[in-house]
Amino acid sequence: xxGFDKVVPDVASALDGLSDGMTLICGGFGLCGIPENxxxxxxxxxxxxxxxxSNNCGxxxxxxxxxxxxxxxxxxxxxxxxxxxxxxxxxxDGTIDVDLVPQGTLAERMRAGGAGIPAFFxxxxxxxxxxxxxxxxxxxxxxxxxEEAIRGDFxxxxxxxxxxxxxxxYRNTARNFNPxxxxxxxxxxxxxxxxxxxxxxxxxxxxxxxxxxxxxxxSTFEKRIEFRTVSEG
Amino acid sequence: xALTRExxxxxxxQELRDGYYVNLGIGIPxxxxxxxPDGMEVMLQSENGLLGMGPFPTExxxxxxxxxxxxxxxxxxxxxxxxxxxxxxEMIRGGHVDLTVLGxxxxxxxxxxASWMIPGKLIKGMxxxxxxxxxxxxxxxxxxxxxxxxxxxxxxxxxxxxxGAACIKRVVTDLAYLEIRDGAFHLIERAPGVAVxxxxxxxxxxxxxPASVPEMSxx
Numbered sequence: 451x452x453g454f455d456k457v458v459p460d461v462a463s464a465l466d467g468l469s470d471g472m473t474l475i476c477g478g479f480g481l482c483g484i485p486e487n488x489x490x491x492x493x494x495x496x497x498x499x500x501x502x503x504s505n506n507c508g509x510x511x512x513x514x515x516x517x518x519x520x521x522x523x524x525x526x527x528x529x530x531x532x533x534x535x536x537x538x539x540x541x542x543d544g545t546i547d548v549d550l551v552p553q554g555t556l557a558e559r560m561r562a563g564g565a566g567i568p569a570f571f572x573x574x575x576x577x578x579x580x581x582x583x584x585x586x587x588x589x590x591x592x593x594x595x596x597e598e599a600i601r602g603d604f605x606x607x608x609x610x611x612x613x614x615x616x617x618x619x620y621r622n623t624a625r626n627f628n629p630x631x632x633x634x635x636x637x638x639x640x641x642x643x644x645x646x647x648x649x650x651x652x653x654x655x656x657x658x659x660x661x662x663x664x665x666x667x668x669s670t671f672e673k674r675i676e677f678r679t680v681s682e683g
Numbered sequence: 684x685a686l687t688r689e690x691x692x693x694x695x696x697q698e699l700r701d702g703y704y705v706n707l708g709i710g711i712p713x714x715x716x717x718x719x720p721d722g723m724e725v726m727l728q729s730e731n732g733l734l735g736m737g738p739f740p741t742e743x744x745x746x747x748x749x750x751x752x753x754x755x756x757x758x759x760x761x762x763x764x765x766x767x768x769x770x771x772x773e774m775i776r777g778g779h780v781d782l783t784v785l786g787x788x789x790x791x792x793x794x795x796x797a798s799w800m801i802p803g804k805l806i807k808g809m810x811x812x813x814x815x816x817x818x819x820x821x822x823x824x825x826x827x828x829x830x831x832x833x834x835x836x837x838x839x840x841x842x843x844x845x846x847g848a849a850c851i852k853r854v855v856t857d858l859a860y861l862e863i864r865d866g867a868f869h870l871i872e873r874a875p876g877v878a879v880x881x882x883x884x885x886x887x888x889x890x891x892x893p894a895s896v897p898e899m900s901x902x
Contacts, residue, residue, distance in 0.1 A: 451745070471698050479731045479750070479754070481754070482750045482754070483748065484749060497885070505768070516794065524868040528808060529808050529810050529811065530808035530809070530810040531807055531808050532807035532808070533848060540806060542805075548725075549899075550806070550808045550809060552770075552809050552810075552811065552812075552813035552814050553730065553768065553809075553810050553811035553814060554730075554768075554772025554775060554811060554814030554818070555770065555813075555814065556768075557767070557768040557769040557771070558769055558772065560769070572776065572817070573776070573817040573818070574817040575813050575817070576817065576847075576848060577795075577845060577847070577848025577849070578844065578845045578846065579814065579844050579845075580809075580813060610748075617836055617855060620765075621748045622733075622746065622748040622749045622759070622765050623729070623731050623732045623733050623751075623765060624747075624748040625732055625765055625767050626731055626732050626767065627768045627825045628767070629765070629767045629769070630767060630768070630769050643802035647763075657767075673747035673748070675745070675747050675750075675756060676750075676754040677750075677754050677755040677756070678745065679739045679756050679757070680742055680745060680756070680801055681738050681739040681740070681741060682741075
């Protein structure tokens with residue numbers, strides 16, 4: 451196969467090189483669009499002292515929540531961390547550091563990381579705790595906070611379909627943080643529901659071009675639902 | 684009588700306009716979507732990456748890949764679009780969303796809002812609330828006028844950690860519709876049957892009361 455073929459044979463090779471103390475950027479919103487099999491492999495590997503960047507931290511027993519069971523995470527950067535009892539316990543007793551970041555700022559910091567922008571000014575958080583200790587500036591009469599880019603040693607990403615070159619498409623709201631995570635990883639590992647041959651996906655409708663993807667693997671997903679809400683008939 | 688949650692949502696819905704893109708927060712704001720006037724089209728933005736959020740799915744159409752910002756399963760209406768979280772907050776921060784409705788613990792006469800954290804209680808995070816209040820021009824805060832101990836939530840100065848500074852101009856409570864300007868709450872409407880004196884006694888922050896305060900219309 452060509453030098454652009456990103457497909458790896460198994461999850462072990464997908465996460466080869468992941469080691470203690472690394473920063474891990476993870477796509478997903480709640481349990482939607484999370485790289486659930488890659489997270490399970492991080493647990494199996496047993497790497498420790500991870501710094502995790504993800505909008506949420508999973509729930510007890512699923513998603514990133516499983517990495518708290520064996521004390522693998524030291525630092526968390528998220529916008530919302532509810533719905534996880536073990537996490538709450540570790541947070542309260544100081545086992546893990548938590549850096550709460552406004553959701554849009556988190557998305558943009560990841561985007562900036564992948565885009566080679568070291569920092570940016572945003573009005574979000576000005577005059578709140580979030581701005582404490584950060585540079586602020588008045589631009590055209592409005593106050594802004596300087597927020598720095600985030601990059602990861604590894605990015606774990608979930609997409610719907612990709613071709614072997616890593617050109618990927620996400621599905622519905624499972625896109626969320628995944629495209630920014632993909633660009634912000636020094637090593638980006640993507641798991642998808644279906645891998646197809648180059649040329650099978652319309653280049654007009656690619657969400658993440660293959661240049662951002664280093665390793666690609668096809669998996670089966672449980673896709674657990676956090677809050678199952680239905681309407682009548 | 685103080686407004687019920689549904690009546691509060693009904694009053695806020697009167698601020699909708701045809702063609703509005705609207706972001707509704709969790710709780711009472713979500714109920715606003717039940718009162719979109721007939722013949723009017725609004726498009727709901729869900730900050731996890733959906734413009735054109737529809738009702739909950741049926742058991743047959745439930746889809747784990749389609750959720751709202753409260754992580755509930757939803758549907759997408761005809762004409763909807765999906766996008767990344769970065770793009771979603773570009774819409775919000777860039778001022779493209781026409782109306783944002785969200786709840787709060789406290790609001791003050793300077794337009795400050797506290798809605799995400801109570802010291803001593805478990806901190807879960809601000810989610811997208813700080814981005815929403817910083818980015819939107821047209822924001823309505825919905826909340827009860829006082830907490831369940833009777834303490835006013837409309838203050839001279841917020842006591843809880845802020846979600847945003849000087850960003851709130853309109854508040855709809857179970858007792859009144861108020862505007863914030865020039866360092867004061869201005870009483871614009873009162874809930875049907877609620878006396879101005881009750882509103883005065885439950886508003887801790889500076890309150891400006893005009894000679895006559897009309898009752899809200901809820902039809």
